[in-house]
Amino acid sequence: MQKILFVGAGSMAEALIHGWVEQKVIPSQNIYITNRSNHERLVKLNESYSVNILEDNAFISEMDLIILATKPKDIFHAMERIQPFISPNTAVLSVLAGIPINTIEEGIGKRPIARVMPNTSATIGMSASGIAFNAQVDDYQKVLYLQLLKAIGIVIEVEEDKLHAVTALSGSGPAYLYYLMEAWEAVGAEFGLTKEIVRELMVQTIAGSAAMLQSGNEEPNVLRRKVTSPGGTTEAGIHALESNRFNEAIYACVKSAEARSRELANGQ
Ligand SMILES: NC(=O)C1=CN([C@@H]2O[C@H](COP(=O)(O)OP(=O)(O)OC[C@H]3O[C@@H](n4cnc5c(N)ncnc54)[C@H](OP(=O)(O)O)[C@@H]3O)[C@@H](O)[C@H]2O)C=CC1
Ligand SMILES: O=C(O)[C@@H]1CCC=N1
Known part of the structure; x- marks a missing residue:
């Protein structure tokens, strides 16, 4: 990829x-960024990563890849802005939650489009991304898209409709875990442990549990049982989770996120 433009330069961008810059996949001088109005943000990203600020819409025609990274509600305005300039050869990668590929085709024409759901752990090369392609993406382009995503973590191709579920699980997933960590830190503080100690224990516990699951072939319920001594502390903790409807809360959480993604697809 020679020139890449981010339309929307927020958190996900x-x-x-x-x-990409850290993993040396794309040199920062090949990256361009634009926002609707927040120029200060563009300057900050320019200072942090030496990426270019798009100064002139006419330059959009020179882009090899455009990454759509506005909020879903802002995409229609963004597409209106780029449509007059975008070249027929320019490929598109959208990270927008909910927004279907055909909405993008309607806005900026049929062209190779990948719809991707990454997560913010892309920052450290640890994203878990789902991807779907339109019919215009050939095998060679697929490899290029996948290479880009693999550079920032793992990527799994799914049917486009399944991206709603991917969004609810791994796109939003980091926030659920951070929420859990916030609660863990708060309760740790009640026991008089310092924030630093709780943080260190909690991060290693989560990383260790994920690594156990990743490296072995045991199911989560088997691993859980190995921790849970009859009549012991874990059993007491799990009973409390059950009586506070932990499973129901998780189901409701993921189902609400999935449903919201479908609403976004319908412009709601
Ligand atoms: N954050 C996350 O964890 C994830 C987000 N996503 C998806 O990524 C997308 C972006 O999310 P996020 O980065 O969190 O959002 P942010 O609000 O942080 O960033 C959105 C950016 O889009 C810009 N923008 C708005 N309208 C336009 C326009 N017409 N033309 C150009 N730029 C515009 C905004 O600039 P200005 O301030 O000037 O309006 C802003 O910088 C969303 O669609 C979301 O669903 C996907 C996976 C994970
Ligand atoms: O909350 C959102 O809508 C976006 C999509 C996945 C993570 N953040």
Whole structure:
């Protein structure tokens, strides 16, 4: 990829830029960024990553790849802006939650489009991304898209409709875990442990549990049982989770996120 333009330079754009620049996948001088109005943000990203600020819409025609990274509600305005300038050869990668590929085709024409759902761990090369392609993406382009995503973590191709579920699980997933960590830190503080100690224990516990699952072939319920001594502390903790409807809360969480993604697809 020679020139890449981010249309929308917010949190997700920064995570991708950070990951790609750090992993040396795309030189920062090949990356361009634009926003609707927040120029200060563009200057900050320029200072942090030496990426270019798009100064003139006419330059859009020179882009090899455009990454759509506005909020879903802002995409229609963004597409109106780029449509007059975008070249027929320019490929597109969208990270927008919910927005279907055919909405993008309607806005900026049929061209190779990948719809991707990454997460913010792209910043450190640890994203878990889902991807779907339109029919215009040939095998060679598929490899290029996948290479880009693999550079910032793992990527799994799914049917486009399944991206709603991917969004609810791994796109939003980091926030659920950070929420859990916030609660963990708060309760740790009640026991008089310093924030630093709780943080260190918690991060290693989560990383260790994920690594156990990744490296072995045991199911989560088997690993859980190995921790849970009859009549012991874990059992007491799990009972409390059950009586506070932990499973129901998780189901409701993921189902609400999936449903919201489908609403976004319908412009709601
Ligand atoms: N954050 C996350 O964890 C993830 C986000 N996503 C998806 O990524 C997308 C961006 O999310 P996020 O980065 O969090 O959002 P942010 O609000 O942080 O960033 C959105 C950016 O889009 C810009 N923008 C708005 N309208 C236009 C326009 N017409 N033309 C150009 N730029 C415009 C905004 O600039 P200005 O301030 O000037 O309006 C802003 O910088 C969303 O669609 C989201 O669904 C996907 C996976 C994970
Ligand atoms: O909250 C959102 O809508 C976006 C999509 C996935 C993560 N953040």
